[in-house]
Amino acid sequence: MIQKICLNCNKRFQVYPYRKKAKFCSCGCRAIWQAKNEINLPPKRFNSIPWNKNLTKKDDKRIARLSENRKGKNNPNWNGGISSFKDKHKKEWKEWRNKVFERNDYTCQGCGQKGGYLEPHHIKEKSRYPELAFKVSNGLTLCKKCHKKTDNFGNRKR
Secondary structure, eight states, X not given: OEEEEOTTTOOEEEEOGXXXXXXXXXXXXXXXXXXXXXOOOXXXXXXXXXXXXXXXXXXXXXHHHHHHTTSGGGSTTOOSSOOOHHHHTHHHHHHHXXXXXXXXXXXXXXTOOBSSSEEEEESSOTXXXXXXXXXXXXXXXXXXXXXXXXXXXXXXXX
16 A cells, blocks of 8 residues: 545545555545636536537438438338238237147147247248148247257248
């Protein structure tokens, strides 16, 4: 430990060697000393300048036009307006899922876990066999761990 003397209260205090530049025994002493010596340090602010500070009305219109040009098909992330399978067939999906769970008595067909977090699994993937998507015979009840082990989990076969 290193012995230091506070610039404000002249009190002795100890600091670790990595704080050898310390001048005050506490934050309170530092604040009082700064007030006495009229040292007003601005508060540290990160990213305090707004992104649109110097923009004019002309720039606002340009930004609006650019954002309009990147909507829908013009957006680089556009995938053809395809929504997810579950969104398109929400009612049928829920019915199929519940029927599969009831048929298997809410038990994982891989490890035998009863209850807990279970997932329905398509034996033949719905992307290649859309006609079998809602057939109860094409479904299995699996826990998350066993579902990840299947060969077609997450479009793995593609």
